[in-house]
Amino acid sequence: MSSSEKKLFEEISKLSTEQKNPRSINIDKLSTEEILKIINFDDQNVPLAVEHEIPYITQAVEIIVEAVKNGGKLFYFGAGTSGRLGVVDASECPPTFGAPYDLINGYIAGGKEAIPRTLLIIDRLTPEGAPTGGYLIAIDTVGAGAGQTVLVNDEGGGAQQVLGCPGAPIRSVVVGIIDEVA
Numbered sequence: 001m002s003s004s005e006k007k008l009f010e011e012i013s014k015l016s017t018e019q020k021n022p023r024s025i026n027i028d029k030l031s032t033e034e035i036l037k038i039i040n041f042d043d044q045n046v047p048l049a050v051e052h053e054i055p056y057i058t059q060a061v062e063i064i065v066e067a068v069k070n071g072g073k074l075f076y077f078g079a080g081t082s083g084r085l086g087v088v089d090a091s092e093c094p095p096t097f098g099a100p101y102d103l104i105n106g107y108i109a110g111g112k113e114a115i116p117r118t119l120l121i122i123d124r125l126t127p128e129g130a131p132t133g134g135y136l137i138a139i140d141t142v143g144a145g146a147g148q149t150v151l152v153n154d155e156g157g158g159a160q161q162v163l164g165c166p167g168a169p170i171r172s173v174v175v176g177i178i179d180e181v182a
Helices: 003-013 032-043 045-069 081-097 156-163
Strands: 074-078 104-108 118-125 131-140 149-154 172-178
Touching (some): 045 074, 131 149, 149 156
Parallel strands (some): 074 104
Antiparallel strands (some): 149 172
16 A cells, blocks of 8 residues: 555544444444444434534535536536435435436445345464555455455456456455454
C-alpha cells in the first residue's frame, strides 16, 4: 500500500461511522426487545445529523436538477452499504417517480454479485501470521468477522470464477476462514 493509500485508510478509519458503537458491542447477547431499543435510540440521531447537512444537500440537489434539465444523468458509485443504497435508490426512482430507467444509475464495487455480500478490509499477513502493514479490500463469500484470519483469492480471474462473474471488476474474494496458522 502506498503512503497516500495508507494515509487515506487511516483517515477513513477515524470517521465516526467506522467506530464501534459502545451501546451495541454485545448486541448478540441481548434480547430482541433490547436490540430493537438500541436501534431505535440510535435512529433518533439521523434527523439531527441530516439537519446539519441540509445546506450541502440543497446545493447537491440543485446541481443535479440543473444537470438533468440539460440532458445529464445521475450516477451513484459506492462500495458496501453506500453502493447498495445507490443501487436501491436508482432502482426505486422509475416506479416511484416515473423517471426513465436510464436516468438514475447505481453501481456497486464488485458488480451485481457484491450486492448481497460484504466488503472487508483485509490486513495482509506473512506466512507466519504477522501483519505486513499492507491492506486490501475483498468481497466476503464466507461470512467472516472482524479479527478472524481469512484466506483470500487475490487474483482477478480466480476471484471472478469464485463468484461466477466472468469479466466483473473484482480482484479479491475471501474464500475461507483460517482456524490456526501453524
